[in-house]
Amino acid sequence: MTAFRMPSLGADMDKATLVEWLKQPGEAIKRGDIIAVVETVKGAIEIEAFEEGVLDRHAVTPGESVLVGTTLAFIRNENDEGTSTKAVVPPEDITPAINRKPETEKSGAIEMISSNASRTAHVVGERKVSPVARKRAAEAGVDIARISSGEDGIIGLAQVNAFIETGEAEQKERTLTQDAPPKTEKPSLNLDVMRKAIGDAMTKSKREVPHYYVASTINCTALKSWLEVQNAKRTVTERLLYVAPLIKAVARALKETPNLNGFFTEGAFHPSTRIHVGVAASLRGEGLIAPAIHDTDELGVDDCMKGLRDLVTRVRTGRIRGSELSNPTVTISILGEDTADSVTPVIYPPQVAIIGCGAIVQRPWVVAEGAVEPRQVMTVTVAADHRASDGRTAARFLRTLDKLLQAPEAL
Amino acid sequence: MSETRRITYRDAIREALSEALTKDERVFLMGEDVGRYGGAYACSKGLLEEFGEERIRDTPLSESGFTGAGIGAALAGMRPIIEVMTVNFSLLCLDQIVNNAATLRHMSGGQFSVPVVIRMATGAGRQLAAQHSHSLENWYAHVPGLRVLAPATVVDARGMLWSALECPDPVIIFEHAMLYNEEGDIASEGPWTADIDHAAVRRDGDDATLITYGGSLPKTLAAANSLAEDGISCDVIDLRSLRPLDRERIVASVVKTHRAVIVDEGWKTGSLAGEVSAQITESAFFDLDAPVERVCTAEAPIPYAQHLELAALPSEEKIVAAVRKALRI
Amino acid sequence: MTDEELKNLVVKALFEVAPDLEGEDVDPDESFRDQFEIDSMDLLNFIIKIHEATGVDIPEKDYPKLTTLVGCVAYLKHHRQGAR
Numbered sequence: 001m002t003a004f005r006m007p008s009l010g011a012d013m014d015k016a017t018l019v020e021w022l023k024q025p026g027e028a029i030k031r032g033d034i035i036a037v038v039e040t041v042k043g044a045i046e047i048e049a050f051e052e053g054v055l056d057r058h059a060v061t062p063g064e065s066v067l068v069g070t071t072l073a074f075i076r077n078e079n080d081e082g083t084s085t086k087a088v089v090p091p092e093d094i095t096p097a098i099n100r101k102p103e104t105e106k107s108g109a110i111e112m113i114s115s116n117a118s119r120t121a122h123v124v125g126e127r128k129v130s131p132v133a134r135k136r137a138a139e140a141g142v143d144i145a146r147i148s149s150g151e152d153g154i155i156g157l158a159q160v161n162a163f164i165e166t167g168e169a170e171q172k173e174r175t176l177t178q179d180a181p182p183k184t185e186k187p188s189l190n191l192d193v194m195r196k197a198i199g200d201a202m203t204k205s206k207r208e209v210p211h212y213y214v215a216s217t218i219n220c221t222a223l224k225s226w227l228e229v230q231n232a233k234r235t236v237t238e239r240l241l242y243v244a245p246l247i248k249a250v251a252r253a254l255k256e257t258p259n260l261n262g263f264f265t266e267g268a269f270h271p272s273t274r275i276h277v278g279v280a281a282s283l284r285g286e287g288l289i290a291p292a293i294h295d296t297d298e299l300g301v302d303d304c305m306k307g308l309r310d311l312v313t314r315v316r317t318g319r320i321r322g323s324e325l326s327n328p329t330v331t332i333s334i335l336g337e338d339t340a341d342s343v344t345p346v347i348y349p350p351q352v353a354i355i356g357c358g359a360i361v362q363r364p365w366v367v368a369e370g371a372v373e374p375r376q377v378m379t380v381t382v383a384a385d386h387r388a389s390d391g392r393t394a395a396r397f398l399r400t401l402d403k404l405l406q407a408p409e410a411l
Numbered sequence: 412m413s414e415t416r417r418i419t420y421r422d423a424i425r426e427a428l429s430e431a432l433t434k435d436e437r438v439f440l441m442g443e444d445v446g447r448y449g450g451a452y453a454c455s456k457g458l459l460e461e462f463g464e465e466r467i468r469d470t471p472l473s474e475s476g477f478t479g480a481g482i483g484a485a486l487a488g489m490r491p492i493i494e495v496m497t498v499n500f501s502l503l504c505l506d507q508i509v510n511n512a513a514t515l516r517h518m519s520g521g522q523f524s525v526p527v528v529i530r531m532a533t534g535a536g537r538q539l540a541a542q543h544s545h546s547l548e549n550w551y552a553h554v555p556g557l558r559v560l561a562p563a564t565v566v567d568a569r570g571m572l573w574s575a576l577e578c579p580d581p582v583i584i585f586e587h588a589m590l591y592n593e594e595g596d597i598a599s600e601g602p603w604t605a606d607i608d609h610a611a612v613r614r615d616g617d618d619a620t621l622i623t624y625g626g627s628l629p630k631t632l633a634a635a636n637s638l639a640e641d642g643i644s645c646d647v648i649d650l651r652s653l654r655p656l657d658r659e660r661i662v663a664s665v666v667k668t669h670r671a672v673i674v675d676e677g678w679k680t681g682s683l684a685g686e687v688s689a690q691i692t693e694s695a696f697f698d699l700d701a702p703v704e705r706v707c708t709a710e711a712p713i714p715y716a717q718h719l720e721l722a723a724l725p726s727e728e729k730i731v732a733a734v735r736k737a738l739r740i
Numbered sequence: 741m742t743d744e745e746l747k748n749l750v751v752k753a754l755f756e757v758a759p760d761l762e763g764e765d766v767d768p769d770e771s772f773r774d775q776f777e778i779d780s781m782d783l784l785n786f787i788i789k790i791h792e793a794t795g796v797d798i799p800e801k802d803y804p805k806l807t808t809l810v811g812c813v814a815y816l817k818h819h820r821q822g823a824r
Contacts, residue, residue, distance in 0.1 A: 157700040236791040
């Protein structure tokens with residue numbers, strides 16, 4: 001029997017509310033099946049299974065708010081004998097470590113837990129809550145899972161009282177209800193909470209990550225012309241946005257500068273052999289989300305476009321998958337039309353780079369023999385972690401990206 | 412009310428003995444060296460001269476013998492006060508106390524009472540080594556049929572003896588050896604009887620409950636004072652009666668403060684502190700904010716060497732540390 | 741199709757693409773982008789929805805005509821008639 005646990009969905013998320021179960025006890029489960037939908041500060045997220053088996057029983061009921069690492073359900077494995085319950089944290093947990101053993105190796109799975117346990121003891125598993133803290137929280141109608149523990153990992157009366165007093169309770173409160181919350185038709189976001197989550201993650205990033213920045217202005221005239229020709233030939237449903245070839249080009253350029261792609265965890269940089277480009281998408285009102293297009297470098301431009309459309313649609317309808325949020329190896333932030341010329345972005349830890357693309361705008365451009373002509377240009381800024389690379393790496397990335405964008409047909 | 416006067420704990424015991432001997436002619440004091448020597452801790456100094464050999468009786472070194480005689484006298488209608496030098500020596504009369512004094516009312520179907528009062532010194536701190544320094548109050552507090560008292564203040568030392576004599580059942584009074592020289596104010600005029608049914612709140616606070624008795628009370632109050640300087644306010648409960656325990660008062664305080672620290676000079680394993688802790692978890696579990704802390708004596712026979720003796724015993728510093736631990740600060 | 745029906749069709753397509761806007765009042769003359777922060781991906785999805793609902797083929801160069809409710813209705817009215 002394996003414990004199916006609430007996975008972490010990024011550095012800025014430590015809890016979620018179960019919205020509904022999509023798999024019931026007795027149902028067979030394959031890797032990648034969506035088992036449940038949870039609601040987070042980033043909206044509704046679909047949680048996937050990481051192994052085969054049969055769902056044995058649920059451990060959490062819809063409406064309950066749970067911490068990352070909490071057991072959501074138990075999955076019966078084929079070769080289950082007896083009742084020993086082995087906890088397996090999904091591989092996407094917290095910081096996707098790249099050099100992990102395949103999780104089919106049982107010993108690997110266990111090792112993974114122990115290494116995670118020490119780092120995330122305050123969020124993983126059953127937290128220690130003093131009896132009176134539980135009582136006080138219940139009296140106040142506060143869901144204990146929303147309360148941060150003290151430095152020692154314990155939730156005592158002091159933590160509960162502080163939570164209630166600061167009024168956070170009122171703001172954040174979604175009390176435990178017996179019934180499932182109404183099925184959300186549109187993403188119900190608590191923007192204050194999301195703003196805080198972004199703030200926490202970015203504060204941590206600015207405090208801990210030694211950023212450096214390198215920028216280039218890239219001539220995108222060829223890209224735009226190629227798109228125009230392509231789209232004229234294509235039906236409405238097959239048309240491309242420049243974002244698609246851009247993302248593909250970024251992924252290919254990253255392949256040649258691996259020090260911008262991966263994670264800085266446990267004091268060391270771990271480059272990733274796979275490239276999952278996270279695309280920062282702003283949510284109307286306020287808020288950001290950066291779900292990944294998996295193996296971006298291996299997709300064609302059309303697949304990139306399809307992936308993007310699918311992601312944006314699901315961002316809007318609030319159906320992002322856990323793995324998409326948890327494992328981008330790099331992020332790209334594209335401002336889009338009619339916005340601003342450039343953006344200097346902040347790295348989303350534990351990633352080591354983020355690529356900021358300003359709007360494509362018409363600007364004077366010096367062409368051969370010193371003549372100045374109008375051109376469609378885009379300013380691309382790389383913010384990268386100095387612990388993993390230095391300016392030269394980012395400059396090389398920008399040169400490669402430039403070269404690729406001059407021949408969009410070859411992407 | 413009116414005037415007070417300052418006396419020592421020892422004086423308080425002596426006055427109480429003298430008053431009892433004066434008020435009730437059935438009362439007599441019996442024990443080793445209580446007469447001519449004036450008592451091992453000088454509590455009966457001068458009483459032989461005042462009340463005579465009939466009522467202040469020196470005994471042979473035979474705890475079982477004279478305690479048994481006292482129990483017999485009580486059965487026969489007297490009100491004997493037995494002094495045993497230390498709780499360590501009381502083990503020689505444990506059979507008389509546990510098998511006879513404690514049981515006779517029950518075994519006679521209520522026909523017999525044993526209104527005996529047995530006083531004994533307890534505790535460490537005077538470099539008297541392992542044969543004279545232990546705190547075995549808990550052994551007696553375990554036994555139904557006995558009442559066990561631990562006066563921790565001069566006022567209680569003055570008042571508890573008479574209240575004990577008025578009790579129809581055997582009462583053990585533990586006098587901590589380190590308290591005899593403590594001074595305190597008592598009312599100039601009586602009556603000086605003391606409540607022997609309830610614990611006393613010696614200090615009021617909101618952050619933690621310190622529960623103690625006897626010789627540990629001064630240390631506990633000192634710890635509470637020092638914590639108060641850091642803004643931590645503690646309820647200090649003096650149990651006074653070790654059997655029965657005042658569960659109601661203990662629980663009420665813990666429900667208020669949510670944290671409990673028990674200070675007990677007995678060894679931790681199988682201690683009275685363990686019993687108090689159990690009662691708290693039985694009755695106030697859902698009001699606790701931290702595990703119950705116990706400050707007890709190191710699990711070794713009390714050492715003779717002063718620095719080792721001090722290291723083995725509960726101290727102000729250890730109590731402060733335990734409170735901070737319970738408060739997670 | 742009446743103007744009213746076309747209007748309803750356009751608003752429905754918009755809300756399908758951006759379900760978080762459901763129930764909002766749509767100013768007929770202001771651009772979707774300014775009103776609702778509709779980005780280019782939303783616009784593309786919106787145009788696909790319009791296309792699927794009406795069968796009208798919309799070339800990329802016409803996208804700017806479809807950025808307001810009034811513009812959409814006018815464009816569809818014209819091109820649906822043209823298609824007949």
